[in-house]
Each structure stands twice: as C-alpha cells, then as structure tokens.
Amino acid sequence: MAEIVEAAVAVILREDGKVLLGQRPEGKPWSGWWEFPGGKIEAGETPFHALQRELQEEIGIEAEVAHPWITRVFSYPDRTVKLRFFTVRRWHREPHGKENQQLSWELPAAVNVSPMLPANTPVLDALQLPTAYAITNLAEMGEAAFFAALDHALEQGLRLVQVREKQLSSDELERFSREVVRRCAVVGARVVINGDIELARKIGAAGVHLPTAQLMSLEAKPEGMLCGASCHNREELERASELGLDYALLASVNATKTHPDTQPLGWDRFAELIRELPMPVYALGGLAKSDMDTAWEHGAHGVAMLRGIWR
Numbered sequence: 001m002a003e004i005v006e007a008a009v010a011v012i013l014r015e016d017g018k019v020l021l022g023q024r025p026e027g028k029p030w031s032g033w034w035e036f037p038g039g040k041i042e043a044g045e046t047p048f049h050a051l052q053r054e055l056q057e058e059i060g061i062e063a064e065v066a067h068p069w070i071t072r073v074f075s076y077p078d079r080t081v082k083l084r085f086f087t088v089r090r091w092h093r094e095p096h097g098k099e100n101q102q103l104s105w106e107l108p109a110a111v112n113v114s115p116m117l118p119a120n121t122p123v124l125d126a127l128q129l130p131t132a133y134a135i136t137n138l139a140e141m142g143e144a145a146f147f148a149a150l151d152h153a154l155e156q157g158l159r160l161v162q163v164r165e166k167q168l169s170s171d172e173l174e175r176f177s178r179e180v181v182r183r184c185a186v187v188g189a190r191v192v193i194n195g196d197i198e199l200a201r202k203i204g205a206a207g208v209h210l211p212t213a214q215l216m217s218l219e220a221k222p223e224g225m226l227c228g229a230s231c232h233n234r235e236e237l238e239r240a241s242e243l244g245l246d247y248a249l250l251a252s253v254n255a256t257k258t259h260p261d262t263q264p265l266g267w268d269r270f271a272e273l274i275r276e277l278p279m280p281v282y283a284l285g286g287l288a289k290s291d292m293d294t295a296w297e298h299g300a301h302g303v304a305m306l307r308g309i310w311r
C-alpha cells in the first residue's frame with residue numbers, strides 16, 4: 001500500500017468571505033499549483049501544532065484560534081494524503097509568502113487563481129455553504145409571519161433554506177416551495193427541498209435534503225444538485241459520507257420542542273460523532289445564531305435552525 005501522508009491545512013477566512021490561498025513554491029512536488037497553507041504533520045506533533053508551525057514557516061502568522069473542520073482523503077498517483085482542515089478566523093500578524101510563494105485572497109465561489117490542487121475542489125464547494133442554515137416553520141408560524149421572517153432573515157444575510165413542511169398537500173407544498181425559492185433568488189440564497197428530488201428539479205431549487213430513511217435507502221447521490229441529509233448517529237453520518245453528500249445535519253444537540261423525548265447529544269458527543277468526516281456538518285437542535293462560536297469550537301460547519309432563526 002502506498003504511503004499515507006497526513007497534513008494539517010488552514011482555511012484562513014477573512015470577514016469579507018475571502019480565503020487565503022498560496023502557490024506551491026519551486027522545488028516541491030506540484031510546484032505552481034495553488035493550495036491552502038499547511039503541510040505535513042511530523043512524528044510526535046498534534047495536527048494543531050503542525051498547523052501552527054506550518055503557518056509560521058510559510059506565511060509568518062500565528063492562528064489565535066483554529067477549529068477542526070473537515071478531513072479529506074485523496075489519492076495522488078504516488079501517494080495518498082489525509083488532509084485535516086482547520087478554520088482560522090483570527091490570527092496575529094499579516095500573512096506574507098516566506099518561501100517566495102505567491103499568496104492570494106479569493107472568494108471560494110469565484111477563485112481567480114489556477115490550477116488548484118485537485119484534492120481541493122470539493123473543499124471550495126464546502127466553503128460556499130453558509131454557516132447559518134434555516135429550516136422553514138410555516139406549520140407553527142402561518143404564512144404572513146413566516147414570509148415576513150424569511151424576508152428579514154434574507155436581508156440579514158441568510159443564504160441557505162430547507163423547505164420542510166410535512167403537513168402540506170403536494171399542491172400546497174409546490175406553491176409554498178416556489179414562493180420560498182422566488183424570495184431567496186432575489187438575494188442569491190439557495191433552497192433545498194426536504195425529501196422530494198422531483199419537486200426540487202421541477203421548481204428549480206438548488207437541491208434536496210434527505211430525511212434519514214431516504215438517506216439510508218438511496219443508492220446514489222442525485223446528480224447535479226446540492227444534497228444533504230439528516231443524521232443522528234455515526235452510522236448515518238458515514239452513509240452520508242459514502243454517498244458523497246455535500247453536508248449533513250446532526251441532531252439533536254439540545255432538547256427541542258419538536259422532539260421532547262429524544263435524549264440530546266450535547267456538544268462533546270456532537271464533536272466526537274463528526275470527527276474525521278469529509279463533509280461539513282451543521283449542528284441542529286435548540287440552537288440559535290448565538291451558538292455559532294460554540295458550534296465551530298466543536299467542529300461544526302455552522303448552526304441549523306428551525307425556530308432560532310425566525311425570531
């Protein structure tokens with residue numbers, strides 16, 4: 001079996017949404033290709049220490065905090081790499097190329113430098129998922145209050161919404177979903193439809209969100225659309241990873257009104273369950289935007305909300 005190289009890699013995120021990319025210097029394999037700053041984890045080093053050392057050596061910064069994010073395994077012709085990604089939102093000093101390499105701040109949705117190391121393409125897709133994820137709550141709010149809250153949340157920056165309204169007839173669901181898609185499109189927000197791949201395609205939604213039963217029975221990820229799933233345990237998360245889904249929701253972090261009898265996971269169990277997964281995972285269950293930092297600290301991509309977002 002080919003050697004497995006483990007690396008610690010930093011997604012350094014600026015407040016304007018841009019991430020820092022660097023060009024691999026002369027003399028290294030794949031020189032000239034663009035990558036996230038980082039490098040090999042040496043014997044005896046933790047991933048976090050390797051990250052700090054590489055950031056210091058390559059770009060002269062110190063991460064103030066670095067949160068574990070996703071872990072991706074990729075096979076190059078000569079080696080397999082296991083890339084442990086961290087997000088870094090606060091750091092000390094200004095990054096500069098200490099190895100004479102070019103650096104560039106880029107929007108994940110519109111990267112202007114190339115070529116990118118091939119392992120990183122899905123990572124740029126994952127970075128286009130916003131950190132706040134909303135689930136519709138028409139059932140409890142009624143249409144007028146819901147649409148007012150949706151418009152307000154979109155104005156405040158919401159960019160990803162799941163339509164989940166199990167009480168509606170199929171006609172009502174189509175009508176409601178079309179209206180959500182229409183309002184979201186105005187600001188470029190994406191919509192996923194719970195459980196209905198056909199409806200998602202028919203109305204031009206960005207994708208579909210699979211309830212757990214559908215996740216476990218589906219044989220392949222639906223093509224050409226954003227696709228996530230609801231998970232409650234490691235087995236379901238691994239299924240989502242095998243299918244190559246774009247994200248997962250893991251519930252329930254706290255006790256919720258919708259599922260009062262379910263034993264909540266709590267943050268430590270949440271962090272344990274999502275370790276080393278290749279796709280971003282949102283924390284769900286009794287959470288609000290104010291829980292974002294705690295979610296990041298525990299490895300989540302962000303927070304999914306059914307009630308907390310509409311207040």
Ligand SMILES: Nc1nc2c([nH]c(=O)n2[C@H]2C[C@H](O)[C@@H](COP(=O)(O)OP(=O)(O)OP(=O)(O)O)O2)c(=O)[nH]1
Binds near residue numbers: 028034039040
């Ligand atoms: N740093 C980094 N490495 C990546 C990324 N994507 C990706 O496939 N890789 C691969 C390239 C390498 O095979 C491996 C990381 O090793 P590296 O060559 O950057 O590590 P290093 O700086 O410690 O290298 P070296 O001087 O010891 O040769 O992971 C990425 O975004 N950043």
